[in-house]
Amino acid sequence: MIWDPRDIPDQSGRTVVVTGPTVGGLGYHTALELARNGARVVLAGRNKEKRKQAAAAISEELPAAQVETLPLDLARMESVRHAASAARDLGPIHLLVNNAGVMGTPLRRTVDGLELQMQTNHFAPFLLTGLLLPQLVESGEGRVVTVSSLFHRYAGHQPVDDPREAEGRYHPWRVYGRSKLANLHFTSELERRLSARGLPVKALAAHPGFAGTHLAVNGQYGVAGSGADLGSAQARRLDRMIGLVSQSAAAGARPTLMAATADLDGDTFVGPTNFLQMQGPPKVVGRSRLARDRSAGQRLWEISEGVVGMSYP
Ligand SMILES: NC(=O)c1ccc[n+]([C@@H]2O[C@H](COP(=O)([O-])OP(=O)(O)OC[C@H]3O[C@@H](n4cnc5c(N)ncnc54)[C@H](OP(=O)(O)O)[C@@H]3O)[C@@H](O)[C@H]2O)c1
Numbered sequence: 001m002i003w004d005p006r007d008i009p010d011q012s013g014r015t016v017v018v019t020g021p022t023v024g025g026l027g028y029h030t031a032l033e034l035a036r037n038g039a040r041v042v043l044a045g046r047n048k049e050k051r052k053q054a055a056a057a058i059s060e061e062l063p064a065a066q067v068e069t070l071p072l073d074l075a076r077m078e079s080v081r082h083a084a085s086a087a088r089d090l091g092p093i094h095l096l097v098n099n100a101g102v103m104g105t106p107l108r109r110t111v112d113g114l115e116l117q118m119q120t121n122h123f124a125p126f127l128l129t130g131l132l133l134p135q136l137v138e139s140g141e142g143r144v145v146t147v148s149s150l151f152h153r154y155a156g157h158q159p160v161d162d163p164r165e166a167e168g169r170y171h172p173w174r175v176y177g178r179s180k181l182a183n184l185h186f187t188s189e190l191e192r193r194l195s196a197r198g199l200p201v202k203a204l205a206a207h208p209g210f211a212g213t214h215l216a217v218n219g220q221y222g223v224a225g226s227g228a229d230l231g232s233a234q235a236r237r238l239d240r241m242i243g244l245v246s247q248s249a250a251a252g253a254r255p256t257l258m259a260a261t262a263d264l265d266g267d268t269f270v271g272p273t274n275f276l277q278m279q280g281p282p283k284v285v286g287r288s289r290l291a292r293d294r295s296a297g298q299r300l301w302e303i304s305e306g307v308v309g310m311s312y313p
Contacts, residue, residue: 002273002281003258011039011261015093015139017132019044019072019125020100021054025213026147027099028054029253032061034095034260040066042090044083045100046073074100074124075110077308084131092139095260096132098125098146098183104219107170114163114307117172121179123163126186127308133201142201144190145259148183148269149207150277153288155181158296163307172219180207184269184287185297186304191266193312202266206259209272209279211252212243247272247279255282 016034020027021043031041035058043058045051051069058067070086073079087093101121108116114123129144136142154177183205190203214222221235246252255270259282264270269287274280290296305311 003254003262003283004281005033005254005257008033008037008257008261011037014039014095015042015090016040016095016097016260017042017044017070017087017090017093018097018099019074019128021045022047022050022214023054023057024249025099025215026208026211026249026253026256027097028057029250030097030099030256030260031067032058033253033257035062035065035067037261039095040068042068042070042087044070044072046071046075046079072100072128074120074128075116077112077119077124077127080124080127081131084128087132087135090135093132093135094139094141095143095145096129096136097256097260098129098144099256100125101147101179101215102219103149103151103176103215104172106172115170115175117175117179118159118163118182121176122159122182122186123304123307125183126304127310129186129190130308130310130312133199133312136201137199140200143260144187144201144203145256146183146187146203146205147207147256148187148205149176149180150209150271151177152180152184152207152291153177155288155290158290158293158300159185160296160299160303162303176219181288181291182300184291185300187269188267188291188294189297189301190312195266197313199313202264204259204264204266205269206255206282207269207271207277207285208247208252208255209277210246211249212246213249213252214239216242251279258282
């Protein structure tokens with residue numbers, strides 16, 4: 001049976017937190033569809049104007065929607081901790097969607113001394129999820145969905161280097177691949193730990209195939225000091241070209257929505273059906289050999305706890 005957004009069950013009474021909700025991206029469409037089905041949605045993003053714009057766009061389409069915003073900059077661990085303390089007022093959280101991410105950025109270290117892609121895509125969501133876990137547990141039926149990528153197959157090797165140490169040669173796409181492989185290890189290991197402790201939270205992952213968002217342009221032109229800007233002709237050309245050859249952002253959000261709401265086991269990975277999983281309706285998909293290596297997942301977990309200075313239960 002083909003999954004469709006009309007299969008999303010009633011979300012009334014549920015609180016969902018979606019990171020990276022900028023209009024035009026996958027997070028926005030994820031939040032929009034969850035709000036359409038009655039969820040209270042919390043839009044967690046780093047830019048105040050963009051958060052407001054996303055909230056206004058959802059409210060315009062769905063005047064009865066319950067929409068809130070939460071400041072969150074994953075490139076600063078201090079901001080992640082602030083966001084988690086502010087989120088305590090939300091009460092029980094039924095769903096956390098770790099969607100925000102960057103791709104293929106030039107070599108940058110964050111204020112925390114970590115490479116930008118690994119921090120934004122893996123280490124900061126690792127910390128955020130751990131800090132929100134008590135509220136996910138409190139909901140009695142929590143779920144964590146982390147947005148990975150087909151690029152996890154392009155990692156080259158396991159993401160188990162010490163991220164505080166400088167890499168040899170920096171290869172932005174391999175590092176992106178490793179951050180997305182880290183998303184799958186995180187999901188598998190989190191699911192194992194949750195079920196071993198009998199906690200009422202599931203961890204799943206999704207990937208959107210290839211979707212026409214601003215991810216590529218943001219990665220190439222949106223990073224301070226990268227020598228170009230988002231409004232440049234080059235950036236606009238790249239954005240247009242991606243729009244032409246990819247599926248829509250709304251379609252790209254469907255695997256996330258299926259992972260978030262369908263009756264699936266923990267550690268399920270959902271991606272598009274057609275054309276080498278680049279597009280089409282979502283289904284349960286497989287993952288690379290590296291992603292199935294449990295010992296690497298455990299090693300990454302230990303490294304991550306050390307890096308963020310937090311232990312999960
Ligand atoms: N589009 C695809 O084909 C594709 C394929 C595979 C996987 N993915 C994954 O899908 C997810 C969503 O990407 P997208 O395609 O929707 O790209 P996007 O349009 O660029 O959206 C990315 C979102 O992440 C946010 N973000 C980036 N850095 C952040 C930080 N430091 N703190 C908080 N938020 C931050 C962005 O905020 P700003 O707007 O403020 O920059 C934006 O809201 C990513 O995890 C990406 O790896 C996408």
